[in-house]
């Protein structure tokens with residue numbers, strides 16, 4: 196059987212391995228290029244740590260399915276989060292993971308989403324008013340920036356029962372700090388040594404400050420929730436935070452206030468960047484394919500007119516073209532193009548012996564773009580997701596190779612929430628606005644900041660004629 200050290204891979208340098216071959220923001224692109232060259236299983240070194248990189252669909256699926264017993268998240272990733280006080284479901288293992296997973300899955304269930312939908316519709320209406328004001332002034336919209344305002348407002352309402360209304364808050368909001376955490380963590384994940392413990396650079400101090408602000412914001416939410424629960428002790432928990440507080444207050448619970456704060460902060464982070472950057476990439480593709488954008492507009496007009504936005508939960512599952520377009524955007528611009536894991540037992544992958552403790556990187560996006568799984572895999576073609584008149588998908592198409600939310604027991608528990616947010620925002624956008632890139636000459640590049648985002652995305656919106664004018668409340672841009 197092949198040993199890890201015998202696997203192919205690019206030539207590295209002593210001590211630093213391959214760290215000099217890419218910038219931390221472009222790590223995923225380097226891995227994908229090497230996968231094309233060295234095949235479905237190859238090795239690289241990041242400093243002294245050796246990683247096995249996998250792009251084979253069957254092997255990836257088997258790894259994801261064998262969690263939590265066979266594989267865990269990479270312990271370095273967990274350490275980097277935890278030393279910032281960001282513990283939570285994403286980096287939890289063992290019993291802590293089991294306990295939190297149940298609570299998070301219940302808090303984000305479809306039943307909860309159906310009840311929550313009117314609040315999401317109201318948050319979407321705020322976004323619409325914000326965009327109408329910007330359109331009327333002819334001002335550029337920073338899409339990533341506005342989408343993080345939207346996702347924080349939604350996640351906090353659903354998971355914590357608090358409405359921060361950052362969409363209509365003037366001046367600095369929590370997102371300004373959250374935006375520093377992803378890039379800061381990304382840099383630390385690929386640092387040769389944890390230098391910040393001895394000599395923190397200005398960027399490390401900014402990262403620490405951002406996490407402190409997040410902690411303070413979340414602490415205030417936890418305090419308010421405790422007070423609310425104390426006033427209504429008989430009421431059943433209605434969201435993630437209330438359920439966690441119930442566990443913490445249970446006699447014999449070893450859940451500390453610090454744990455609670457950490458879990459809550461990490462859930463907010465997990466739901467914020469991923470969804471906002473996914474919606475941003477979808478909007479980016481709308482700017483690139485005006486014909487498809489018109490098709491999406493026709494779909495929402497037929498479904499929603501004369502309303503200006505989705506106002507009924509049942510309507511949200513009747514947007515086949517927008518769903519197909521979104522799938523295609525997620526296939527090509529997956530915000531989680533790779534996952535970093537670690538073997539918990541000795542195992543075998545594609546004929547190679549993988550000893551316990553081996554660090555692995557699975558390339559989710561690479562398998563979703565390979566010709567083997569999707570015909571013309573590099574091309575943007577939403578129709579590949581739409582069945583023909585006989586209900587069949589006609590092009591080579593391997594749905595198992597498309598896992599933007601991961602797979603197996605640790606699949607993203609926020610998937611349904613994210614899809615609902617996407618449908619709600621995109622339907623509102625298509626129904627009410629036309630759009631164009633502010634600077635079409637400037638290429639929009641991929642940038643890894645734990646999740647993969649557009650390095651910039653500014654659009655100009657124009658109100659569509661013939662659509663009812665939304666209430667003109669004052670909105671601060």
Ligand code: HEM
Pocket residue numbers: 259284285286296299303350462465466467469470473530531534599600601602603604605606607608609610612613614
């Ligand atoms: C389009 C938006 C999103 C994408 C693309 C996405 C993607 C992912 C991926 C790839 C994973 C890793 C899954 C695995 O290891 O198999 C994950 C895990 C996770 N996601 Fe999401 N996610 C999104 C939205 C959300 C939202 C809205 C929330 C919550 C509010 C959320 C909470 C989590 C949590 C807590 C985990 C860790 C699950 C575990 O380890 O058991 N995500 N997500």
